[in-house]
Amino acid sequence: MMAAAIECRGLRKTYDGKVEAVRGLDLEIQAGECFGLLGPNGAGKTTTIEILEGLLAPTAGQVTILGRTWQAHQRELRELLGISLQETRFSEKLSVRETLELFASFYRRPRPAGDVMQELELTEKAESWVGKLSGGQKQRLAVATALVGNPQILFLDEPTTGLDPQSRRQLWEIVRAFQRGGGTVLLTTHYMDEAQRLCDRIAIVDHGQIIALGTPAQLISRLGGHHVVEFATSGNDGAHQKELWRALPGVDSVHEDDGMLLLNVREPHQTIPALLAAVESQGSQLVHLTTRQASLEDVFVHLTGRHLRED
Amino acid sequence: MQTVRTASPEVQAQGPAPQPARSLPGPARQNGRWAGYGHLLLARMRELRREPEVIFWVFIFPLLLALGLGIAFRNKPADVAPVAIVSGPGAQRALALLQAAPQHAAIHAEVLSDAQALKGFRLGKYALVIEPRADGSFQYRYDPARPESVLAQDQIDDALQTAAGRHNPLATSSRISSEPGARYIDFLIPGLLGMNVMNAAMWGIGFALVEMRQRKLLKRYLATPMRRSDFLLALTSSRLVLMLIEVGLLLGFGVLVFHMRVLGSVAAILLVGTVGALCFAGVGLLTACRAEKIESVSGLINLVMLPMWVFSGVFFSYERFPAAVQPFIKALPLTALNDALRATILEGAPLTAQGGRILIMAIWGVISFALALKWFRWV
Numbered sequence: 188m189m190a191a192a193i194e195c196r197g198l199r200k201t202y203d204g205k206v207e208a209v210r211g212l213d214l215e216i217q218a219g220e221c222f223g224l225l226g227p228n229g230a231g232k233t234t235t236i237e238i239l240e241g242l243l244a245p246t247a248g249q250v251t252i253l254g255r256t257w258q259a260h261q262r263e264l265r266e267l268l269g270i271s272l273q274e275t276r277f278s279e280k281l282s283v284r285e286t287l288e289l290f291a292s293f294y295r296r297p298r299p300a301g302d303v304m305q306e307l308e309l310t311e312k313a314e315s316w317v318g319k320l321s322g323g324q325k326q327r328l329a330v331a332t333a334l335v336g337n338p339q340i341l342f343l344d345e346p347t348t349g350l351d352p353q354s355r356r357q358l359w360e361i362v363r364a365f366q367r368g369g370g371t372v373l374l375t376t377h378y379m380d381e382a383q384r385l386c387d388r389i390a391i392v393d394h395g396q397i398i399a400l401g402t403p404a405q406l407i408s409r410l411g412g413h414h415v416v417e418f419a420t421s422g423n424d425g426a427h428q429k430e431l432w433r434a435l436p437g438v439d440s441v442h443e444d445d446g447m448l449l450l451n452v453r454e455p456h457q458t459i460p461a462l463l464a465a466v467e468s469q470g471s472q473l474v475h476l477t478t479r480q481a482s483l484e485d486v487f488v489h490l491t492g493r494h495l496r497e498d
Numbered sequence: 499m500q501t502v503r504t505a506s507p508e509v510q511a512q513g514p515a516p517q518p519a520r521s522l523p524g525p526a527r528q529n530g531r532w533a534g535y536g537h538l539l540l541a542r543m544r545e546l547r548r549e550p551e552v553i554f555w556v557f558i559f560p561l562l563l564a565l566g567l568g569i570a571f572r573n574k575p576a577d578v579a580p581v582a583i584v585s586g587p588g589a590q591r592a593l594a595l596l597q598a599a600p601q602h603a604a605i606h607a608e609v610l611s612d613a614q615a616l617k618g619f620r621l622g623k624y625a626l627v628i629e630p631r632a633d634g635s636f637q638y639r640y641d642p643a644r645p646e647s648v649l650a651q652d653q654i655d656d657a658l659q660t661a662a663g664r665h666n667p668l669a670t671s672s673r674i675s676s677e678p679g680a681r682y683i684d685f686l687i688p689g690l691l692g693m694n695v696m697n698a699a700m701w702g703i704g705f706a707l708v709e710m711r712q713r714k715l716l717k718r719y720l721a722t723p724m725r726r727s728d729f730l731l732a733l734t735s736s737r738l739v740l741m742l743i744e745v746g747l748l749l750g751f752g753v754l755v756f757h758m759r760v761l762g763s764v765a766a767i768l769l770v771g772t773v774g775a776l777c778f779a780g781v782g783l784l785t786a787c788r789a790e791k792i793e794s795v796s797g798l799i800n801l802v803m804l805p806m807w808v809f810s811g812v813f814f815s816y817e818r819f820p821a822a823v824q825p826f827i828k829a830l831p832l833t834a835l836n837d838a839l840r841a842t843i844l845e846g847a848p849l850t851a852q853g854g855r856i857l858i859m860a861i862w863g864v865i866s867f868a869l870a871l872k873w874f875r876w877v
Contacts, residue, residue: 240721242877265723272721276713280548281541292537293724296528316548336722 191251192218192340192371193239198248200234200395208234209245210395216388218339221362221372223386225379225483227495231395232375233273236344239373240270253339266294269338271329273345279318283309283328286317287335294336307331307361323354330361341365343374347381359385377495379483391487398490407481410489411439416450416458419475420466435461444488451481451489534724538732543739546702555701556740560694561751567813568683568756579650581607581626582615588630592658599657625650684759687752688839689812694744695771696806696832699737699778700799704786706733708795711786717877726876734779741775742768749843761846769849770842770856774835777859780866781831787870806832834858 193216200209208231216222224232237243239250241257241264250257255264277286284300291297304310307327312320320328326346333341343362347355362372362385376382382389383403391399391406399406407413429448432441437454452458455478466473487495546552581596583589589609596607607628610618618624619639625646627639636658640647710716719729745767752758760767785802789795809816809823810832819827827833834855841847841855849856 242717242721262723265721268721270718270721272714272718274714275718277715277718278541278545280545285541285544289537289541290722292529292533293719293722294529295723332718 191215192220192253193222193373194251195239196249198235198238198250199246200231200238200243201246208395209238212248212392212395212397214239214390214397216371216373218371219366219369220387221366221374221385223382223389224373224375224392225377225382225386225389225487225495226375226392227377227493230392232377232392233344234395235392236342236373236375240268240342241265242270266296266336267339268342269333269336269340270342271333271344271346273348275329277317277325277328277332280316282314282316283320283331284313286328287331290332291335296337297335298337300335303331303335306334306364308357321354323350323357326350326354326358327361330358334365338370340371340373343372345375345377347376347378355381379487379495383483389483391483391490393487393491399486403483406483406486410451410481410486411453413481414452414455415479415481415485416452416455416462417447417475417477417479418450418462418473419447420469420471421474431465432462435465440489442489442492447475449485449488451485452478532728535728535732538724538729539735542732542736546736546740552702556694556698556744557747560690560744560748564683564687564690564748564751565755567686571682571686578604578606579626579646579653580624581605581628581650581654582618582624583607583609583628584612584615584630585609586630587632588634588636592628592630592636595658595661596654599661601653601657601660605654605657626654628654681756683752683756684844685815685840686813687748687756687758688843689836691745691748691771692774692810692832692836692839693807693812694748695741695774695835696778696803698740698744699775700782700785700803702737702740703733703779703782704795704799705792707783707786708789708792711790711875712792720876730783730871734776737775737779738772741771745771760843762842762844763846766842766849767839770835770838770852773856773859773863774831774838777831777835777863777866780863780870783870783874784866787873788875790875806830809833811836829858831859831862 193214195212195214198209198212198214199207201207210231212231212235214222224235226232234243238245238248239252241250241252241261252264253267257264281289283304287300287303291300301310301313304313307330309324309327309331312324317325317328330341330343330346333343341362346362347358350358359381362374366372374385386403388400388402389406390397399409401409429441429443432438432448432450435450435458437452437458439451439453441451442449450458450462459476459478463473484495487493583592593607593609596602596605599605608624615624615627616639619627619641622644625640625644629637629639631637638651638654640651642648707716720726749758749760749767753760781802782799785798786795789798806812809819809827810830811827812832816824816827816833828837838852838855838859841852842849
């Protein structure tokens with residue numbers, strides 16, 4: 188069997204002997220996969236990805252990339268990886284083309300800068316100074332510097348944080364195109380929609396540990412139901428009656444969030460009429476009712492009782 | 499986005515048909531050993547050229563400084579000595595004698611009341627006060643701490659004695675000689691050159707490095723196959739290129755504007771400049787090896803440079819400092835650089851005579867480089 192593209196075992200990182208950023212993390216990412224580390228800010232995603240990138244030394248644990256280790260094959264690995272850090276400010280007084288050619292010059296067999304610029308829709312900005320680019324263009328340049336070395340694995344740390352929706356979709360296309368060409372992608376994000384749409388598999392990270400791992404569909408199905416019914420009633424609060432709601436037909440689990448009751452449901456068309464009847468029999472009224480597809484956000488809330496983004 | 503992996507038209511001209519990027523290692527461009535170094539140096543030079551502040555501080559500011567100081571301290575004909583004569587009996591006699599003396603053109607005398615004369619003397623308006631005494635003699639009031647006062651006393655005494663009929667027993671004569679090479683501007687320009695080599699290396703390397711560290715650009719470079727030695731080498735080389743331009747500009751300026759005479763060979767001057775630039779590149783690297791914020795490195799850079807601005811004989815000779823501190827002053831790299839530049843430029847001293855100074859710079863440079871590499875923080 189072929190070795191995994193990225194593999195780590197028992198990864199730990201402790202800062203200054205006390206802060207434990209990563210607390211025993213195992214991963215195995217296959218070649219050609221787009222893998223996402225999803226978690227809230229401060230979960231240890233960046234520390235994990237930087238250890239895998241060979242930029243941070245782990246306190247304990249082993250890392251193998253394409254069958255090689257950082258200790259023994261540092262330079263060889265650098266040729267094979269393309270890395271975009273969470274926040275890099277490139278020299279403002281160099282043009283896009285000059286920046287890409289500079290990065291290309293570090294690799295033995297880079298791609299022509301013109302190709303990469305065209306692929307990332309930066310050709311128009313080729314001669315513009317980096318300081319004059321928009322946020323989305325800067326982020327595309329960051330990914331371009333990672334792609335210009337013609338890598339086999341692309342590491343992206345929070346690639347779309349702070350970008351407008353259009354720029355985000357543009358970046359997703361770039362990642363998909365890289366993957367179509369046979370590349371492996373590891374990205375971190377705290378946007379659940381990004382993870383859901385872009386990643387083949389996801390590891391949900393919290394407090395430096397993986398708390399769930401699988402394809403987006405698997406993770407959501409682990410909730411029990413694929414649908415979420417969200418409602419609130421007038422009068423006595425429904426929270427004390429969780430057992431009542433749990434007993435409704437088709438309901439897999441119940442939890443409360445911000446004054447709402449959330450039911451994870453397999454068959455909404457069976458649950459909703461029963462729910463309406465139950466509310467009526469209590470003599471209270473519905474003040475809110477929506478149904479939607481379950482998302483990774485629901486998975487995260489289900490697992491931790493918190494939201495991914497607290498803003 | 500279906501065609502994302504095809505080459506753009508202008509690139510197609512270089513290679514064969516568009517091909518998937520990661521396919522067979524075809525005739526794609528292959529980078530040689532020094533491609534990274536070359537591009538790093540090129541990028542650094544481009545950045546510097548596009549930074550108007552750099553152009554000003556590195557090239558224009560030293561020229562303005564040389565021009566300003568060169569004009570302020572240009573060698574002037576000896577000033578007229580202003581003296582006050584305290585009014586009273588004898589005052590008119592003193593005045594008459596001074597006017598009759600052969601040196602009368604270089605003396606300006608006024609008769610004033612005692613209080614006015616002393617006040618003017620205190621304020622520096624008069625260099626000397628002549629107080630006629632009851633017995634017909636004159637008393638000079640002068641300040642030994644004021645060079646012009648000491649000079650005036652000699653000059654006035656000479657004038658009075660000659661006018662009163664003194665005969666010099668020995669025949670002497672004088673000839674005027676103010677050669678280029680001994681003027682203040684000649685002293686100043688090599689000093690400015692040395693200071694500029696230091697300033698530019700400390701800011702151009704130290705500050706630039708910390709800025710790149712703060713921007714996480716150093717970390718980003720580290721995530722590529724870039725050789726760290728190439729990066730540091732490129733940064734240092736960019737200093738050498740700028741040093742060549744600085745030397746040319748300042749010396750050219752001195753020669754054209756102040757008719758400075760350069761006695762040393764261009765090769766020797768550039769060699770001394772190169773050793774100096776490398777030495778301060780090392781010191782700059784060491785200063786910046788740990789700092790994470792540009793604010794902290796700015797303070798450090800000034801802390802390192804300030805003693806050398808004062809002690810290393812940029813604007814005035816360090817011989818003015820007490821003998822006890824001379825060995826320390828001479829051990830400073832900027833002192834060695836300034837001395838070596840002055841000896842080479844002004845006296846045409848051969849490099850073989852500069853061994854000690856070059857050694858001092860080499861020691862500073864090598865130790866700084868070694869420590870900087872040991873302690874360097876890339877991320």
